[in-house]
Amino acid sequence: MIQPRFSNLPPGFRIQRETNTEEFFINMGPQHPSTHGALRLALRMDGETIVELVPHFGYIHRGMEKQAESMSYLQYIALSDRQDYLTAIQNNLGVVIALEKGMNVGVPEKGEYIRVMLQELGRIASHLVFYGCFGGDLGGQTCLLFGFKEREMIHDILEEVTGSRLTTNFFRPGGSRYDVPDTFIPRVKAFLDHLEDAMRDYERFLSKNIIVLERSIGIGVLSKEDAIAYGCSGPVLRASGVEFDVRRANPYSIYDQFDFDIPVFHNGDCYDRYKIRIAEIHESMKILRQCIDKFPKDGPWRSKEKPVRLPVGRYYSEIETAKGLYATYVVAATTGEKPYRIHTRGPSFPHIAALNKMVQGHKVSDLVTIMATLDPVIPEIDR
Amino acid sequence: MQENITLLQYFKRYFKRCITGPWSLMCGLSVSLKYFFDPRRIVTEQYPENRKTLRMHPRYRGRLEMIEDADGNNHCTACGMCERACPNASINVLSTKNIAGKKVLGRYVYHFASCTQCGLCVEACPFGAIRMNQDFEVATTDPNTLEMILNKKEGQG
Numbered sequence A: 001m002i003q004p005r006f007s008n009l010p011p012g013f014r015i016q017r018e019t020n021t022e023e024f025f026i027n028m029g030p031q032h033p034s035t036h037g038a039l040r041l042a043l044r045m046d047g048e049t050i051v052e053l054v055p056h057f058g059y060i061h062r063g064m065e066k067q068a069e070s071m072s073y074l075q076y077i078a079l080s081d082r083q084d085y086l087t088a089i090q091n092n093l094g095v096v097i098a099l100e101k102g103m104n105v106g107v108p109e110k111g112e113y114i115r116v117m118l119q120e121l122g123r124i125a126s127h128l129v130f131y132g133c134f135g136g137d138l139g140g141q142t143c144l145l146f147g148f149k150e151r152e153m154i155h156d157i158l159e160e161v162t163g164s165r166l167t168t169n170f171f172r173p174g175g176s177r178y179d180v181p182d183t184f185i186p187r188v189k190a191f192l193d194h195l196e197d198a199m200r201d202y203e204r205f206l207s208k209n210i211i212v213l214e215r216s217i218g219i220g221v222l223s224k225e226d227a228i229a230y231g232c233s234g235p236v237l238r239a240s241g242v243e244f245d246v247r248r249a250n251p252y253s254i255y256d257q258f259d260f261d262i263p264v265f266h267n268g269d270c271y272d273r274y275k276i277r278i279a280e281i282h283e284s285m286k287i288l289r290q291c292i293d294k295f296p297k298d299g300p301w302r303s304k305e306k307p308v309r310l311p312v313g314r315y316y317s318e319i320e321t322a323k324g325l326y327a328t329y330v331v332a333a334t335t336g337e338k339p340y341r342i343h344t345r346g347p348s349f350p351h352i353a354a355l356n357k358m359v360q361g362h363k364v365s366d367l368v369t370i371m372a373t374l375d376p377v378i379p380e381i382d383r
Numbered sequence B: 001m002q003e004n005i006t007l008l009q010y011f012k013r014y015f016k017r018c019i020t021g022p023w024s025l026m027c028g029l030s031v032s033l034k035y036f037f038d039p040r041r042i043v044t045e046q047y048p049e050n051r052k053t054l055r056m057h058p059r060y061r062g063r064l065e066m067i068e069d070a071d072g073n074n075h076c077t078a079c080g081m082c083e084r085a086c087p088n089a090s091i092n093v094l095s096t097k098n099i100a101g102k103k104v105l106g107r108y109v110y111h112f113a114s115c116t117q118c119g120l121c122v123e124a125c126p127f128g129a130i131r132m133n134q135d136f137e138v139a140t141t142d143p144n145t146l147e148m149i150l151n152k153k154e155g156q157g
């Protein structure tokens, strides 16, 4: 493994610091572009080195969980789009699975295939945004255009299927809102062929780039123990060497019928967190190709429509979004169409909480790299 | 992280990176140039120029509108299901009574400014009286135009 730049000088060449320095505070954000939203980071600095970091949340808090108490379940599905807007279609599924457990309805086979395909398309779209932002935060604006180019194609497909690019509001208990149009499968097939070609270029562009290597290898190491202790999930956890993916550990929908790998890397640094997302794009493409082969031609795509009313009880669902573990906990105190309380466990909050561990001893420019590889979405934290 | 390496190892690695570094940058640049010169890789749409031919998908959720026939009759019975389904109170169904004393639609008031285009109202309507159209250029300079009355005719049905 290549070591970080400034620490690998031979002993005689290391600069011995004997001067006295004074610590000072600076604010990063809430308008800083690399904090990916309205997030304020208070930094305690020693020269250019970060001693401590304290994140401050709440700049775009909308009280979604409180709002949910006065909403019907269907309206909450539409609201879940607005939590993590990069993986809206996956949030929809998380909520819907919890509701299905309460209503005790199943989903026909075709409905499940539609779900899995849209999930994986959403995952690729989110990881492509990561690719763009990672390159962009390191100063390579070309990546931003590359990543968003393919993401637009996914959103075109989503728009044709669901009616909206970002706020999809598509899944319903027992299936989804519409059947997919006839053009869906050919379009996905053509897109996959295109993406395979494009990813080859994109990896050639960034994966071996010396600037990326020097700025990400050995930067922001998150140890396995810390990753578990902070409750990290998704690619961040797997880049630290823990093989945990809800799709494998606790399969929902029909993920147990597909053949795919869970990529795991062991260094826990920024470069591993980059590589794991590239590897996950390839795994998602693998799942999509299997879906296309096995996609049922006809048959029902949703079970019989029922009013969304849940009996008294507590219902829990967890799914793997592109960012990590997304769990929904629904408490129904009365039988009816309104919840008593809906709680969401989002993946981004633990990642920002672990940020302090990762940045200590690094420079401010490394903080930007580390933030980019955590891929947080702040509106999802400030629900 | 600190590692103890000899000076020789250090310089060996230094010069190796002097070669591989620029080479990796060249690889990246070749990708950029490929995308710069190859006309097949252009994906940009020339938006204001192509607005004559630009059409949204049929499921696209634009502005809410009422399905009316040529005479302006609609299927709405003023049941208010859409009003209840809307998460942000963008619809007010004002009902009235016709001469026979039956409840009919008076005015269907739609607040486009607060609508999030979620489509729940269309889903909730039991009579299929409303739909979402394919308008996507909805910006306006006059906020009063955002308050709309969707039905042309009052008190029928």
Ligand code: SF4
Pocket: B064, B085, B086, B087, B088, B089, B090, B091, B114, B115, B116, B117, B118, B119, B120, B121, B122
């Ligand atoms: S689309 Fe959604 S927000 Fe708009 S009027 Fe219908 S229910 Fe309300």
Ligand code: SF4
Pocket: B075, B076, B077, B078, B079, B080, B081, B082, B083, B093, B124, B125, B126, B127, B128, B129, B130
């Ligand atoms: S549009 Fe449909 S749901 Fe709304 S009041 Fe009329 S009939 Fe009822």
